[in-house]
Amino acid sequence: MKAAALEARSRRPAAQAGSKSAVEARLEKLGIRSKLDLALHLPLRYEDETRLTPLAEARPGAPVLVEAEVVDREVKYRPRRTLVVKLSQDGHDLWVRFLNFYPSQVKQFAEGKRVRLFGEVRPGFFGDEMVHPRYRIVAKDAPLPKSLTPVYPTTAGLSQALLRQKIGDALDALALEDTLDAERLAALDLQPFRESVLLLHRPPPDVDARSLEERTHPAWRRLKFDELLAQQLAMRIAYRERRAKSAPRLPDAHTLTNALVKSLPFALTRAQRQAHAVIAKDLAQPHPMRRLLQGDVGSGKTLVAALAALQAIGNGWQAALMAPTEILAEQHFLKLSHWLEPLGVRIAWVSGSLKARAKKAALAAIASGETQLAIGTHALFQEDVAFPKLGLAIVDEQHRFGVEQRLALASKGGGEPHQLMMSATPIPRTLAMSFFADLDVTVIDELPPGRTPVVTKLVAEERRDEVIARIRESCREGAQAYWVCPLIEESEQLQLKTAIETFETIQETFPDLAVGLVHGRMKPAEKAQVMADFKARKLQLLVATTVIEVGVDVPNATLMVIEHAERMGLAQLHQLRGRVGRGAQQSLAILLYYQPLSELARQRLKIIYESHDGFEIARQDLRLRGPGEFLGARQSGAPLLRFADLERDADLLEAARRMADELLAAGSAAASRHLDRWLGTRRFYLKA
Numbered sequence: 175m176k177a178a179a180l181e182a183r184s185r186r187p188a189a190q191a192g193s194k195s196a197v198e199a200r201l202e203k204l205g206i207r208s209k210l211d212l213a214l215h216l217p218l219r220y221e222d223e224t225r226l227t228p229l230a231e232a233r234p235g236a237p238v239l240v241e242a243e244v245v246d247r248e249v250k251y252r253p254r255r256t257l258v259v260k261l262s263q264d265g266h267d268l269w270v271r272f273l274n275f276y277p278s279q280v281k282q283f284a285e286g287k288r289v290r291l292f293g294e295v296r297p298g299f300f301g302d303e304m305v306h307p308r309y310r311i312v313a314k315d316a317p318l319p320k321s322l323t324p325v326y327p328t329t330a331g332l333s334q335a336l337l338r339q340k341i342g343d344a345l346d347a348l349a350l351e352d353t354l355d356a357e358r359l360a361a362l363d364l365q366p367f368r369e370s371v372l373l374l375h376r377p378p379p380d381v382d383a384r385s386l387e388e389r390t391h392p393a394w395r396r397l398k399f400d401e402l403l404a405q406q407l408a409m410r411i412a413y414r415e416r417r418a419k420s421a422p423r424l425p426d427a428h429t430l431t432n433a434l435v436k437s438l439p440f441a442l443t444r445a446q447r448q449a450h451a452v453i454a455k456d457l458a459q460p461h462p463m464r465r466l467l468q469g470d471v472g473s474g475k476t477l478v479a480a481l482a483a484l485q486a487i488g489n490g491w492q493a494a495l496m497a498p499t500e501i502l503a504e505q506h507f508l509k510l511s512h513w514l515e516p517l518g519v520r521i522a523w524v525s526g527s528l529k530a531r532a533k534k535a536a537l538a539a540i541a542s543g544e545t546q547l548a549i550g551t552h553a554l555f556q557e558d559v560a561f562p563k564l565g566l567a568i569v570d571e572q573h574r575f576g577v578e579q580r581l582a583l584a585s586k587g588g589g590e591p592h593q594l595m596m597s598a599t600p601i602p603r604t605l606a607m608s609f610f611a612d613l614d615v616t617v618i619d620e621l622p623p624g625r626t627p628v629v630t631k632l633v634a635e636e637r638r639d640e641v642i643a644r645i646r647e648s649c650r651e652g653a654q655a656y657w658v659c660p661l662i663e664e665s666e667q668l669q670l671k672t673a674i675e676t677f678e679t680i681q682e683t684f685p686d687l688a689v690g691l692v693h694g695r696m697k698p699a700e701k702a703q704v705m706a707d708f709k710a711r712k713l714q715l716l717v718a719t720t721v722i723e724v725g726v727d728v729p730n731a732t733l734m735v736i737e738h739a740e741r742m743g744l745a746q747l748h749q750l751r752g753r754v755g756r757g758a759q760q761s762l763a764i765l766l767y768y769q770p771l772s773e774l775a776r777q778r779l780k781i782i783y784e785s786h787d788g789f790e791i792a793r794q795d796l797r798l799r800g801p802g803e804f805l806g807a808r809q810s811g812a813p814l815l816r817f818a819d820l821e822r823d824a825d826l827l828e829a830a831r832r833m834a835d836e837l838l839a840a841g842s843a844a845a846s847r848h849l850d851r852w853l854g855t856r857r858f859y860l861k862a
């Protein structure tokens with residue numbers, strides 16, 4: 175028999191809690207649709223009902239199981255209706271109180287009945303008492319459960335008793351055969367599956383409770399391993415399926431790409447050349463590329479993307495470049511037009527803010543195939559955009575897009591285009607191995623030469639006057655500076671107001687300097703004009719919102735003041751700071767902050783002060799914020815791993831990865847057995 179848990183003190187007997195379909199609906203809320211789901215619904219914690227504690231020894235602080243005989247019972251009406259039962263064991267009394275009860279319960283506690291109660295014993299008015307314990311009337315010497323009582327995560331209207339019963343039935347009905355053979359299990363020191371599942375639901379009383387709680391018990395490790403293995407298998411299979419799909423072969427004819435390289439006022443860095451070579455090779459393959467190009471801010475990813483686009487275009491195919499914000503997309507548009515139009519490439523610009531007529535014209539040019547390169551925001555993959563021959567889809571800052579958006583762009587060409595994703599945010603190793611395991615990754619690990627590291631200063635707001643004096647002096651000597659407005663996340667209206675106010679204050683503070691303003695709500699032409707004036711040194715100070723975070727490139731600007739730096743995220747600060755230090759001159763970023771600082775803000779400022787390495791900063795950012803940021807887009811709301819924790823179980827992840835490769839290489843039936851079991855339960859492994 176299963177662990178005979180005490181009946182729940184629910185008002186109704188558990189088995190009658192609602193009709194069958196209501197129970198099913200509640201189970202479904204917990205993600206439970208099958209017997210196997212029930213078996214994999216693991217306890218949150220356990221209660222020990224395997225031992226009886228003598229009443230005389232029960233102390234407050236932890237629930238215990240006691241057994242005593244009813245001496246008396248009484249329903250009291252003051253202060254409110256209460257059933258009070260007096261019980262006794264070996265001359266020790268216990269008072270039990272119920273505030274909600276049924277007449278049948280009053281009858282149950284007949285004098286002389288033997289009752290088992292689970293709860294906390296506390297000193298009360300009359301003596302030791304228990305309030306609303308779980309209880310059961312038992313015969314003398316009734317057997318005790320042999321295992322701990324599981325407490326499951328549940329939902330409203332689904333009692334522990336019913337859940338236990340359902341799960342118990344499932345465990346008895348299922349064979350829970352192992353998907354992995356004994357040899358492989360032994361090699362990894364893993365326990366059999368059935369044994370592990372059973373132990374987690376019904377642990378013996380002498381189990382190492384702590385390892386269960388911390389999920390380090392061998393039974394937990396087995397389940398975590400299985401989950402990770404399923405994920406790895408799914409990812410590897412997705413990867414293989416993609417390799418089996420066909421895409422246009424786009425070998426590099428070198429005409430356009432060489433022409434671009436020749437036209438540049440600089441040489442490609444070693445890292446850019448290598449990245450370009452890898453991508454050029456991918457594009458020549460008859461199956462779709464899906465490559466992530468990672469590189470720190472300013473490492474020159476755009477140029478690598480431009481070369482890839484030219485390769486597609488040189489083969490008579492179209493390319494599309496999608497960026498997450500209008501500003502960033504526009505920067506790309508300007509830069510790529512500057513590079514590619516001299517080569518005769520026909521470029522279209524598509525954004526949400528385009529006037530109807532301009533948009534219609536752009537879409538027509540794309541649809542007719544006249545456009546060779548389309549650049550824009552997510553407006554690029556809306557239904558009304560049709561690419562007759564999309565060979566390459568490029569996605570900048572890929573982690574800011576959802577999977578669906580990327581897929582939408584990828585499906586634009588009818589067939590499967592090659593995909594190049596770019597990101598300045600490195601994926602940590604464990605994530606790269608798990609949720610991103612279906613991507614190929616190339617890293618640009620070098621910045622173009624001639625950049626001088628930016629000196630960063632943290633300055634408290636009280637010392638603003640010193641900062642102003644410093645800026646004034648430098649600008650008089652010919653330097654140019656950015657003055658970044660405080661970030662107002664709540665509303666665009668407030669952000670605009672703040673930008674204008676900051677602009678006015680700065681104009682008053684520096685009557686001797688030419689001050690400009692650039693913000694996100696300006697028309698593209700206005701923005702371009704201000705930027706052009708700044709570049710031409712007609713402006714010495716440029717007040718800006720975080721719109722300059724990406725793309726802006728004015729090498730003579732060597733100073734930056736960031737107001738309310740404590741409000742900004744690490745990636746944002748790093749990107750902003752990357753706007754200076756673009757020339758040979760020494761640059762300075764002054765981060766003004768307001769006190770008191772929160773602990774998180776203090777840590778962020780310390781990191782940005784100490785590090786210049788975007789990858790290191792991203793790693794620290796991840797440590798502070800957790801992996802949700804990355805997975806948010808990738809998972810689009812689907813639950814993460816249920817059992818395994820990528821940080822804590824990194825060793826299991828490695829092992830699962832190796833085994834996935836082994837199983838697939840061996841063409842083993844175990845792989846599909848394993849996937850059937852785990853993918854059948856929850857589809858949370860992405861193939862996008």
Ligand code: ADP
Nearest residue numbers: 440441442443471472473474475476477622727
């Ligand atoms: P990111 O990798 O952050 O997207 P960008 O592609 O915007 O970086 O490049 C940053 C700046 O560096 C741009 O102005 C770009 O023209 C310039 N750049 C790119 N490659 C080189 C190079 N090899 N040498 C010098 N400057 C370069």
Ligand code: MG
Nearest residue numbers: 475476570725
């Ligand atoms: Mg970029």
